[in-house]
Amino acid sequence: MALFQLSRRDALIFALFALVVITMPVWTAPFGANYPGLMQKFAIYAIFAIGFNILFGLTGYLSFGHAAFLGVGSYTAVWSFKLLTMDALPALLLAVLISGLFALVIGFLSLRRSGIYFSILTLAFAQMSYNLAYSVLTPITNGETSLQLTLQDPRLIDLAFTTRGAGLPTASLFGVTLSGLSGFYFCAVVLLIAFFFAQKVFASPFGMMLRGIKSNQMRMSYTGFNTRPYALTAFVISGMYAGLAGALLAVTDPLAGAERMQWTASGEVVLMTILGGVGTLIGPVIGAWLIKYFENIFSSFNEGILSRFFDFIPAPLHDTIVAISSKFVGEGWQLTLGLLFVLVVVFLPGGIMEGVRRIGALFRRGTPPKAGAIRVQPAE
Amino acid sequence: MTNSGNFSRRGVLKGGLAGILATGVSPLIFTRGAYAQEFCNAPTGDTVTIGFNMPLTGAYADEGADEQRAYELAVEHLNGGGDGGLIPFFSSKTLKGTGILGKKVVGVTGDDQTKADAARDSARRMIERDGAVMITGGSSSSVAIAVQGLCQEKGVIFMAALTHSNDTTGKDKKRYGFRHFFNAYQSGIALGPVLGEAYGKERVAYHLTADYTWGWTQEESMKNATEALGWKTLEPVRTPVGAGDFSQYLTPVLNSGADVLILNHYGFDMVNSLTQAVQFGMKDKQANGKQFEIVVPLVSDLMAKGAGAAMKGIYGTSNWDWQLPDDASKAFTKSFGAKFGQPPSQAAHTSYVQALLYADACERAGTFYPPEVIKALEGFEFDGMGNGPTSYRAEDHQCFKEVYVVKGKETPSNPFDLLEVVATASKESVTYDPAIFGGELGPDTAVAC
Structure with a gap:
C-alpha cells in the first residue's frame, strides 16, 4: 500500500511524535498542564497549526484569516450536534466538508493576488465572516452569546433511537462519551492522522510543487505549470485542517463563539507557526503548545503563587521581584509571550526548530553553523 | 518497495509500545482520587478550593478587577480574618469564620477575557486541574451563560456574579447556576x-x-x-x-x-x-x-x-450602592474601603454576597455534595446583605430583592460620590412569573469527574 508508506526518516519522526502525543498526560504533569481541557487544546491547536503550515510553510502564502475556517468548522459541528446526532464523526466530516467549500470560495478569490495583497484579502474575508457571525447571521450563530446546545434541540438521528435524557448530552463516538481524557485521546488520534497526512503532503511531488511556488512562482509558470490550482489545493487542504480543528473544539466543548473567527485568532496561528518554525513539520506543533500553555497557565498565576515561588529570596528583594514579575503573569501573560516571540524572531529566525537544529548540529558534526547565516530550509 | 516492510515492523513495534504506555498510564489518571469521590472535586484535605473566574482584560475589566478584590475579602472573612464584613449581619448565622464546614477556603483565579470561549477554558482549568468545587465570577451575560452550561455538564455549582441578561435565569437557566444580581x-x-x-x-x-x-x-x-x-x-x-x-x-x-x-x-x-x-x-x-x-x-x-x-x-x-443607609451596606463599605482604599462597586458586592451564600448553603446542607447544596439554596430566604429581605427563587434560581434607581450626581461631594439613589422598587414590584422566560433547569444529578 503505497498510500500508507513513509520514508524511514518520516516513519521515525511519526513514531516519536505519536509517542510524545500519547504520553502527553505524563510529561505535562510537572508543568501543571496535565488536565484534559488543556491537553485537548494542545492536540486541537496542533492540528490547526499543522494545517496552516501546509499553506504558509510550503507555498509561502501568508493567510491572515485562517480563524474563519476554524469558526466555520465549530459552527458546523455544533449544528450537527443540535440537528442530527451527538456522534463526533458526522460533525467532523460535515465540518471538514463545509470549511473546505468555504476555503475554496475564499481561496479562489484571494489567490488572484500574492504577497501582502493576498494576506490583506484573507484578512478582509475573515473579518467579514467574523462580522457576519457576530451580527448579521445571529439566528445561525447566536452572535456574541455563542451557540450552545439546549435541552430542546431536535437531534433527529439520536432521538429516532433513544429518548431524550434529562441533562444536556455530551459528544460521543459510537456511544463512548468524549469528555475529559477520552476526549483528549480522540483528539490525539485525529492529530496523529492529520500529522501523517501532512507528512505525506510534505513528501509528495505535490508538496515539491508547492515548495516550487514558494521559492519562485514565476519560474514555475515559465516551466509550464499553472501554479494557481496547486496553491488553491493547498489553501483548501489547510482550510479543511482548520475546520477539523474547529469541529474538535466543538466536540470537546459543545460551544461555538464568534470570537473564534476574530483576527486575533488568525494572528495567533501565524504566531504559533513562526514561533515553532515555518515550513517544518514539528515546529508549528511546538509553537501551538507553547502559546496555549502561556495562555492557560501563565494567565492563571497571581501574586500569591509568585510569592510562594520566590519564597527563598529575602523579604525586601522578594517583594520587589514579586511586584515586577506579577506584571508578566495573570492579565499580563501576553506581555511574556510577546517578549518570547521577539527573542525567538531576533535570535532564531527559523523558530524554535532552528534552535533544535543548531543544537543538533553541535552534537553531530562538532561544526556549529555560522551564527546569523540563513540556511536553506531542509525539505523535511 | 523495501521501505514498506521496514515501516510496518517499526510501526508495529512503536505503535505497540505507545499503546502499552497509553493503556498503562491512562487508568492511573482515570482512577486517581476517584475512590472517595461521588461528585466532582469533593474537598478531601483541610482546604476547599473555589474558582474565581473574572474578566481581567476586555471591555468589562474594571468590573473584573473589583470582583477580584471582593473575592479576596470574602475568602479572608470566611476564614475568620478582618472584621467579618457582612457575616455578622447575615440573617443565617451558620458562618463562624472557620472556613466552610471547617475547611479553610482557598481561591484560584483566572482571566475570562470577557469571552465565552476563554471563560470556559479558564473554568475548565479550575475544575479539572485545580479541583474547584464551585466557580463564581464573570461580568458578561454571554460568559455567565457559557460557564453556567459548562458547570451544569461538570456538576459544579456556578454562582454568577455580574450578569444582567434575562436569559441567565430565563431561557438559559441551569440547575447548577445561581444569580444574586438583578436582571434587565x-x-x-x-x-x-x-x-x-x-x-x-x-x-x-x-x-x-x-x-x-x-x-x-x-x-x-x-x-x-x-x-x-x-x-x-x-x-x-x-x-x-x-x-x-x-x-x-x-x-x-x-x-x-x-x-x-x-x-x-x-x-x-x-x-x-x-x-x-x-x-x-x-x-x-x-x-x-x-x-x-x-x-x-x-x-x-x-x-x-x-x-x-x-x-x-x-x-x-x-443592584446595590455603597451609599445605601442600612448597617450591612455600611459595614461592607467600611470593610472593603479599609482594605482597598475605595468603596465597593455593585460588582464587588454581588460577588462577595454570592461567595458567602454558597458557604452558608454548604453549612446548612452540612455537605459539599452539590444536589444538597442546590436544595439549600433553592427557595432560601435571607436578609442583612444590603438589599433588604431577599429570596432565591427555586423555579429559576433568580434572587428577588429591592432594585435601586440611581442618578448621576450633579454635585459630588467626594471622588466616590457619583450616584444617588432616587427611587427604590420593592421586592414585590419586581417579582415576575418565571414562566414568561421559559427555559428548563435540568437535573441536579451529581457528576463524577
Whole structure:
C-alpha cells in the first residue's frame, strides 16, 4: 500500500511524535498542564497549526484569516450536534466538508493576488465572516452569546433511537462519551492522522510543487505549470485542517463563539507557526503548545503563587521581584509571550526548530553553523 | 518497495509500545482520587478550593478587577480574618469564620477575557486541574451563560456574579447556576415609572444595544417598560462589544427624530458611548420641542467614575450602592474601603454576597455534595446583605430583592460620590412569573469527574 508508506526518516519522526502525543498526560504533569481541557487544546491547536503550515510553510502564502475556517468548522459541528446526532464523526466530516467549500470560495478569490495583497484579502474575508457571525447571521450563530446546545434541540438521528435524557448530552463516538481524557485521546488520534497526512503532503511531488511556488512562482509558470490550482489545493487542504480543528473544539466543548473567527485568532496561528518554525513539520506543533500553555497557565498565576515561588529570596528583594514579575503573569501573560516571540524572531529566525537544529548540529558534526547565516530550509 | 516492510515492523513495534504506555498510564489518571469521590472535586484535605473566574482584560475589566478584590475579602472573612464584613449581619448565622464546614477556603483565579470561549477554558482549568468545587465570577451575560452550561455538564455549582441578561435565569437557566444580581426585566420595571415622571409620556426612544444576550434582553425589557408609558421606539441599532469608538453609531441619532437615547451598554463600552454622546452635545440638544435625554438602564460606580462629568443627571438602575443607609451596606463599605482604599462597586458586592451564600448553603446542607447544596439554596430566604429581605427563587434560581434607581450626581461631594439613589422598587414590584422566560433547569444529578 503505497498510500500508507513513509520514508524511514518520516516513519521515525511519526513514531516519536505519536509517542510524545500519547504520553502527553505524563510529561505535562510537572508543568501543571496535565488536565484534559488543556491537553485537548494542545492536540486541537496542533492540528490547526499543522494545517496552516501546509499553506504558509510550503507555498509561502501568508493567510491572515485562517480563524474563519476554524469558526466555520465549530459552527458546523455544533449544528450537527443540535440537528442530527451527538456522534463526533458526522460533525467532523460535515465540518471538514463545509470549511473546505468555504476555503475554496475564499481561496479562489484571494489567490488572484500574492504577497501582502493576498494576506490583506484573507484578512478582509475573515473579518467579514467574523462580522457576519457576530451580527448579521445571529439566528445561525447566536452572535456574541455563542451557540450552545439546549435541552430542546431536535437531534433527529439520536432521538429516532433513544429518548431524550434529562441533562444536556455530551459528544460521543459510537456511544463512548468524549469528555475529559477520552476526549483528549480522540483528539490525539485525529492529530496523529492529520500529522501523517501532512507528512505525506510534505513528501509528495505535490508538496515539491508547492515548495516550487514558494521559492519562485514565476519560474514555475515559465516551466509550464499553472501554479494557481496547486496553491488553491493547498489553501483548501489547510482550510479543511482548520475546520477539523474547529469541529474538535466543538466536540470537546459543545460551544461555538464568534470570537473564534476574530483576527486575533488568525494572528495567533501565524504566531504559533513562526514561533515553532515555518515550513517544518514539528515546529508549528511546538509553537501551538507553547502559546496555549502561556495562555492557560501563565494567565492563571497571581501574586500569591509568585510569592510562594520566590519564597527563598529575602523579604525586601522578594517583594520587589514579586511586584515586577506579577506584571508578566495573570492579565499580563501576553506581555511574556510577546517578549518570547521577539527573542525567538531576533535570535532564531527559523523558530524554535532552528534552535533544535543548531543544537543538533553541535552534537553531530562538532561544526556549529555560522551564527546569523540563513540556511536553506531542509525539505523535511 | 523495501521501505514498506521496514515501516510496518517499526510501526508495529512503536505503535505497540505507545499503546502499552497509553493503556498503562491512562487508568492511573482515570482512577486517581476517584475512590472517595461521588461528585466532582469533593474537598478531601483541610482546604476547599473555589474558582474565581473574572474578566481581567476586555471591555468589562474594571468590573473584573473589583470582583477580584471582593473575592479576596470574602475568602479572608470566611476564614475568620478582618472584621467579618457582612457575616455578622447575615440573617443565617451558620458562618463562624472557620472556613466552610471547617475547611479553610482557598481561591484560584483566572482571566475570562470577557469571552465565552476563554471563560470556559479558564473554568475548565479550575475544575479539572485545580479541583474547584464551585466557580463564581464573570461580568458578561454571554460568559455567565457559557460557564453556567459548562458547570451544569461538570456538576459544579456556578454562582454568577455580574450578569444582567434575562436569559441567565430565563431561557438559559441551569440547575447548577445561581444569580444574586438583578436582571434587565427588573430594571425595566424599576426604571419605567421614574422615566415617565421625569421625561413625560410622549417620547421617542433610540436604542444603542450591545449585540449579545444581555443587550438584546435589556433592549426588549426597556422597550416594554417605556412603551407601556406611551413612548415610541425607533428601530434599535446593535453595536459590537468592545467597539471602542461609537461615533458612527451616534451620528444618526440626532436626525432620527428621537428625543431619548437609551444606551444598552456596559463597562468601557458604556463609558465610551456615553462620553461620546455627550461630546456630540446630545445633553444640550432640543428634539421634538423637548430636552434631549440619555438613559443608561444599568450603571455602576465604576462606569460613573469612568464617564466622569458625562454621567451627571443620567438615570439608571443598580443592584446595590455603597451609599445605601442600612448597617450591612455600611459595614461592607467600611470593610472593603479599609482594605482597598475605595468603596465597593455593585460588582464587588454581588460577588462577595454570592461567595458567602454558597458557604452558608454548604453549612446548612452540612455537605459539599452539590444536589444538597442546590436544595439549600433553592427557595432560601435571607436578609442583612444590603438589599433588604431577599429570596432565591427555586423555579429559576433568580434572587428577588429591592432594585435601586440611581442618578448621576450633579454635585459630588467626594471622588466616590457619583450616584444617588432616587427611587427604590420593592421586592414585590419586581417579582415576575418565571414562566414568561421559559427555559428548563435540568437535573441536579451529581457528576463524577
